[in-house]
Each structure stands twice: as structure tokens, then as C-alpha cells.
Amino acid sequence: MSRKVKLCLVQFAPLSYEREKNLAKALDLASKAVDEGAKIIALPELFDSGYCVEDRDKEFGIDFSNLNHPTLQALFDFAKKHDIIFIACSIEKQDDKLFDTAYIISKQGLAGKYSKIYLWGDEKKRFNFGEKYPVFELEIQKDLYVKIGLQICYEIGFGEGARFLALNGAELLFYPSAFGKARTYVWDLASRARALENGVFVLAINRSKEEFSQLSKQNLYFAGRSRIINPKGEILKELIEDEGYILEEIDLDEVKNQRETLPYLKDLNLDLNQKILKKLTLLN
Secondary structure, eight states: OOOEEEEEEEEOOOOTTOHHHHHHHHHHHHHHHHHTTOSEEEOOTTTTTOSOOGGGHHHHOBOTTOTTSHHHHHHHHHHHHHTOEEEEEEEEEETTEEEEEEEEEETTEEEEEEEOSSOOTTHHHHOOOOOOOOEEEEEEETTEEEEEEEOOGGGGGOHHHHHHHHHTTOSEEEEEOOOBGGGHHHHHHHHHHHHHHHTOEEEEEOOOSEEEOTTTOSEEEBOOOEEEEOTTSOEEEEEOSSSEEEEEEEETHHHHHHHHHSOHHHHOOHHHHHHHHHHHHHHO
8 A cells, every 4th residue: 555645844934923814824825735735734833923922922822622722723624624634833821831832733633742842042931841752643544644753943953852753653753943044054964864863754844034032132033944854864855945835745665664774773772772871860
């Protein structure tokens, strides 16, 4: 049975505080991708609120137990109508705590979520730290299942998270991001490394242009360069700075084939790693 699926990464410049406009932009681009056969559509980090809403984070926080929230409802209605899956990222509100959370919306509703563990810079003032690395198995179409892992932005430079997810069976790693332009060299190298060392497809979804930070009182400039990377670390598609989307049909069997060619996961000495980590913990 063929294990091919069409993926779409949407790149645009979300506006601070403009949820309705941001949703409209994201869904407009998603509609065009659906017309070309996309089954999984991924959006950038904090795509609905904008990244720089530091003074109103609580207002834009989403209770994920309530699908009636405007963001979740819009994505759910679209997913149900077109039989697709969204990978998105928004501010999550749990009681009095806020998280930077990536999540999956399917035609059944909320299919999974992951809260960012490694927070960048001023994010530590805004959000709480996540603590888990879940892997989600989803049915893309009849009898075609795929295992998905979620990471966010800065975490593309932390190989441990990608490795945990791959060891737990993840075939696709999604990185919704608001990655800074000044560190484009990190984005370029780390995204390909995470794919190669784990034998996975990496879907690195970044935003473009700039946004004014309420904390630093300066413009933040974003790198764009959303990219689809195969398990060999090769860039299949990339969008540089423009708003738009990239679309690619991938063959999930490439994951199995690459892991047989380069058996990093199979040959990994977990016992030794655990012993070393235990010693480091005792020393600290």
C-alpha cells in the first residue's frame, strides 16, 4: 500500500492582536493548498494572535477544552469540511498558567497538543515550561496512519527532543516557529541535522517579516525559510521571505528506508547514555 501524503507549510506575517485577520490569511492560503491536494497543513508559531502580544497574552490564551474558541472553531470547521489535518500553534491558557502550545486539529476535533519545553529569551517571562514529549498517531486517510511529533521554534536546536520523539516512533517532526532572521544560520543547519540524525521528515514552518515587541521595545525580524526536509537531510521545498505556502508529496516509506541505511536509532547505546546522564545529575 502506498504511504504517500501531500503536506503544506503556510508562511505569512501574523499581525499583533489581529486574530480575525490572521485566521482569514491562514485559511485563505490553506484553501489554495487544499485545491492542490494537501492533507496536512501546518501554520507558524502563535499564528492567530501574533508573536508580540506580550501585554495581552492572557487575553489571547486559549482553553483547549473548549472547541468553541474562535481559533479552534475556525480550524475545526475547515478541517471537517475539507477532511484535512492542521498543525498549529497558539497561546494556551490552563487556569492561571500560560503555555506556548503546538496542537493538531482534525475533522474529529483536537487530536493532540504539545507545550514548548525550551523557551527562548523573553518567552520565559510569558510562558510556563512544558514537560512531555508526546507522539501522536493519526489516520491521514483510510488505512494510512502516520506518527507525528511536535516541537516549536528554538527547540530545533535541541537534538534531545527530536531524538526522544524519533525513538518513540515519530516519522514527521513539525516545528511551528517565529525564528529570528539574525539566527538564520542555525535554522539552516539544525533543521537538516534533526532530519538526518533521526531519519525523519522535518517540517520547519516559520513566519516572515517583522513585529514590534512590547517587552524589548524594538522590532523583531523573522527569517522565513519554511522548508520540507527528507530523512536524508535534503531540502525538498523552501519558501524564502515571501508570504505563501509550499506543497510536497512525501513517501513515508523513506523513513524506514533511511533508518535501515543509517541505523542511528538502532545502534544508539541507551544504557550508556542513561548512566552518563545519571552521573551528570548527581554532579549538579
